Amino acid sequence: KQEVTQIPAALSVPEGENLVLNCSFTDSAIYNLQWFRQDPGKGLTSLLLIQSSQREQTSGRLNASLDKSSGRSTLYIAASQPGDSATYLCAGEGGGKLIFGQGTELSVKP
């Protein structure tokens, strides 16, 4: 059974710092890995999708990598801004289902 874990659960950084969010999964048969952002009381916004045959994806200040052999994915945020404050969720697709991690609550202080 696929389980997805995110570390840390919460992170507070000063503006401008580079940071890394971690996601690990138990089943290497994962198909796609997707990172989302969720603002309080809101739905999810898709940030990056790493398909099975890919190792990383980049969009602006965000870079996500996927290492299926070690069961890990990381989301790198460069030059963080207060507007980046949100909960970040990773989700792995396997067996037709999307399994979410618990999320990392990020706070970027001005």
Added chain:
Amino acid sequence: GAVVSQHPSWVICKSGTSVKIECRSLDFQATTMFWYRQFPKQSLMLMATSNEGSKATYEQGVEKDKFLINHASLTLSTLTVTSAHPEDSSFYICSALEGHTNTGELFFGEGSRLTVL
């Protein structure tokens, strides 16, 4: 990117009533839609997978008679919480899989917050 719209955004109802939540894909056809619920400070939990024109597949522990799902068209899926009770109060989110591109990317609605008094 593709847009998924949920309605209503929030609803308050009395215990025992039924509530319907709509999930629409606005600019693409979605052969598959998913329904999730999220309790405060917790992650999303998949409730059911909805395929257009067929019965939904429910996750273990989710009562199919309690949470009725209908996916009658390629752009609309509905979740009806029947005889709602306070413990059904939650944030319900739908997502849609874009059928044509087969990228596997899911697009999410903004969510519907249900409060049962």
